[in-house]
Amino acid sequence: MRYFIWLGLFLLSIGVKAQQTSTVDFTKLAGTVHLLPESKSVKGDIKIDFKILKATDSIYLDAKNSEVNWEEKNQFDFKTTVDKIWIIGDFEKGKSYSFNFKYQMNPKQTMYFVGWDNEGSNQIWTQGQGKYTSHWLPSIDDLNEKIEFDLAYRVPKNYTVIANGKLTNKKTQGDQNIWSFDMKNPMSSYLVAVAVGDYASAEEKSASGVNLKYYYEPNQKDKVEATYRYSKQIFDYFEKEIGIPFPWQDYKQIPVRDFLYAGMENTGATIFSNQFVTDSVGFVDRNYVNVNAHELAHQWFGDFITETSSEHHWLQEGFATFYALLAEREIFGDDYYYYKLYETAEQLKELSDNGKGEALLNPKASSLTFYQKGAWALHILKEKAGEEAFNKGVKTYLLKHAYKNVNTDDFIKEIEKAGQIDLSIYKKDWLFQSAFKASEALNSLKKSKFIQELLMLKSLRNTALEDKKAQLERALQEPVNDYLGQEVVYQLAQENSAEVIPLYKMAFESNNLLTRQAIAITLSEIPQQLKKEFETLLDDDSYLTKEKAFMSLWQNFPEKASYYFDKLKGVEGFQDKNVEILWLTLHLVSPDYESGQKPEIFKRLSHYTAPQYDYAIRENAFGYLYQIDTFSKQSYEDLFESTAHPVWRFRNFCRELLDTLWENPKHRAQLIAMLDSVPSAHAAYAKKKYN
Structure with a gap:
């Protein structure tokens, strides 16, 4: 009779996510x-050991759509639902069991x-x-x-x-x-x-x-x-x-x-x-x-100690972001550290200024908040408490809660003890307030001489070229700082005067990879006076620079296209084959280059949409095929398949591309003709949307 009474209660519990950590400890x-x-x-084939903390007649394991074969030697009954395995028995407080x-x-x-x-x-x-x-x-x-x-x-x-x-x-x-x-x-x-x-x-x-x-x-x-x-x-x-x-x-x-x-x-x-x-x-x-x-x-912040709930998610993501930045500071230097903080401060300020700021303890906050605002909160806290007290507090916090779960108060208490400070205002400003404390962040950033120089340079953006030429030249003198050099190039890109040519030549001659890359990215119309220098970008040790320079040179100087093609033949690029796929695409739309190879080149490009390739390669191939408005039958099939891909960014890209092609009568006719022949899982999105 006890079993049937319990079963009635059990049926009422289906669909309710019960909390059982106070009842049982699975060891x-x-x-x-x-x-x-x-x-x-x-x-x-699994064995579970557990200890009962509070007498109960049932415990559960989470198990989605499982088929279970229960061992006869078990002293308990079991029941499966769509998302759980319930274990039924007279469990006594303080006793350990297994099944x-x-x-x-x-x-x-x-x-x-x-x-x-x-x-x-x-x-x-x-x-x-x-x-x-x-x-x-x-x-x-x-x-x-x-x-x-x-x-x-x-x-x-x-x-x-x-x-x-x-x-x-x-x-x-x-x-x-x-x-x-x-x-x-x-x-x-x-x-x-x-x-x-x-x-x-x-x-x-x-x-x-x-x-x-x-x-x-x-x-x-x-x-x-x-x-x-x-x-x-x-x-x-x-x-x-x-x-x-x-x-x-x-x-x-x-x-x-x-x-x-x-x-x-x-x-x-x-x-x-x-x-x-x-x-x-x-x-x-x-x-x-x-x-x-x-x-x-x-491995320390998240695995060794783990948040109790999403309200405290910043204790994992904010800490991991902050400590990663500290490690990069050791490798790449102070300027890198402060520039990354500056970049994220700009993003957080924009979010806040648009009325979309989020409190760090908001369980539904965005990744930008959990990761970057969390890192900023720790950067500011370390300054307030002092490095020694901060490190001592973090260490005590970790050791006290080793292999357990934590909340924000657990952390703040240890910093307050270690630094002998009151953090109530800090908590209000950085943990509970949705707005980003931009002024406080700026004051912290200004402790870096480099950031002061960067802000000064940025303040010249609306200044006439003749009035800031000396400052721009100074920023391009060797050794050129990565970020200052890029800022100079960004400002030159806004000018149409021939006076920029000497400054561009200085930037080219700086041999600073990121400064030269900024030219490749921003200079779409290449002056004849800079053609020779721009061509040297094809030799830079950067696949992004090679890609951008190749595209611009091909557009600006078609008479030398064969030279540019030969220069980058066989260069793959990143894992997503950015250089190779661009090379194949431009080859197809350049009738005078290896004209007899076009069918083979199209076959190679189309093949990169196939499921055997990583989604980033496929996305590049789909994107360029769309730009030249030519798809093979296989690429259409691959596109259908990709609308069900597990990577949501790629899946959404492919769905949007399919929607766009569907609006074009030429593509729609071919897609409709294929719809019933592709596997049902691949056609599901299209059939649901268009039928």
């Missing part, structure tokens, strides 16, 4: 997870099988934050529940597995390998991660002896140094600056295709977008350093 989740790429599904079960899931999100149904490199990877690990592993979505995860993964034996914890064993069973990982401390479930693929690795040891592993696809071995440049320096800096040893056993970094974000700080195993894989030329414009430092900082 360990162990077992083997079998990843099945052919069916894009998961099977698992075993097998499960199967077909995750629609959180775990992604990339490349298995096309010619791309085969990968499996997870993204738990914001997506819920319970889509592929029964666990606890509530980030206040911290569990030790000791998991093994069974995968086809040609692939490498990287996951949380230390690899303790690898064994072969037929055509499968089982990779076993051990953790020593608990973490929130959203931080559980696994990545599978064809990977090799490079390795270093930190100054404190922690193993640092850098993964890469074997065909990109030549990019390992540039991609992971400064990794050990950042790691060593954080251990020294934070004052607490790295709180996990080892640290791994894994680039993956089609990742949803820049990076994710999974405990001991950061997964990041392969768009940051680079050679030394690409490093100038698109390197991994900031993301690298940001995700590593999260």
Whole structure:
């Protein structure tokens, strides 16, 4: 009878997200997870250990659309719903229990099988934050529940597995390998991660002896140094600056295709977008350093200690942003540090001036607020408390709440104690107020002599050229500061007078990459007097400069197009192939260059829309095909497929492109003719919108 009474109460609870952290403490989740790429599904054999904090007749695991096979030896009953596994029994306060079960899931999100149904490199990877690990592993979505995860993964034996914890064993069973990982401390479930693929690795040891592993696809071995440049320096800096040893056993970094974000700080195993894989030329414009430092900082601020709720999200993102900036300051210098603060202050001020400012403790605040306003709040706090008190407070805060959850008051109290200061006004101004404290930020920035020079130079924007020529010349004298040199070029771009020619020549001769790049970006009409200098931009060690210079030179001097094509033939560019795809596009619309090659060139360009390529490559190819108003049948099919892509930015881009093409009768006729022949999942967006 008790069971049926409980069942009635249970049915009432369906759909209610109960909080059970005060009732039960899940201590360990162990077992083997079998990843099945052919069916894009998961099977698992799991054991859960837990302790009852308050007597109850039921507890649950979050599990989305799971099929469960309950072990007969379990002393409890179970019930599954669409999003939970309920365990039913007479649970006594203070007692510890465990149970075993097998499960199967077909995750629609959180775990992604990339490349298995096309010619791309085969990968499996997870993204738990914001997506819920319970889509592929029964666990606890509530980030206040911290569990030790000791998991093994069974995968086809040609692939490498990287996951949380230390690899303790690898064994072969037929055509499968089982990779076993051990953790020593608990973490929130959203931080559980696994990545599978064809990977090799490079390795270093930190100054404190922690193993640092850098993964890469074997065909990109030549990019390992540039991609992971400064990794050990950042790691060593954080251990020294934070004052607490790295709180996990080892640290791994894994680039993956089609990742949803820049990076994710999974405990001991950061997964990041392969768009940051680079050679030394690409490093100038698109390197991994900031993301690298940001995700590593999260290992302390987010993983070691975790927010209690989204109201305190800045304790993770603000801290990671701030400490990443401190690490970059060590690498790139004070001017870089203050310029980045200046840039974000401008963004925050604009948001605030438009009446869209947000309080740092607003749980629905934007990323700009959580990340950049959070970093600014810490920068100001460090100035108020003093470096010694700030560092002492941060260290105490971390140690006091190790492997637990925190709120903003937990942090503020420790800074107040360490600095013997009252932070009530600071809290009002920086935590609760929606407006950005622009005046206070400006006063802080002005402590930098460089920022004073930059602001002085910017104040000349509306000044006549003859009245500011001397100041511009002075800013272009070697050694030219990256940011001052760029500002000079931005001001020259607003002038039409021939008087700018000598100043442009000074900028070219500065040999400052970013100053020269600013010319490539802003000077669309190239004076004949600067043609020779502009052509030298094609040799700069910057793929962005090469791309912009190539486009401008091709437009301004068509008689030399063949020379420019030959100059950049074979240059790929960034991971998104920015230079190569532009080269192919301009080739197609240049009838006098290699005229017999046009069909092959169009085939190459069209091929880059295929699913086997990373979404950034595909987006570039789609964009240029649209500009020349020519699509192959396969590219249309690829566009349909992309309207269901998991990366929302790319998915939205493709949907908008499809909408635009649909308005054109020429394209619409071909799209309609194909609509019924493409897979239903790929056609779903178009059929819903246009039928």
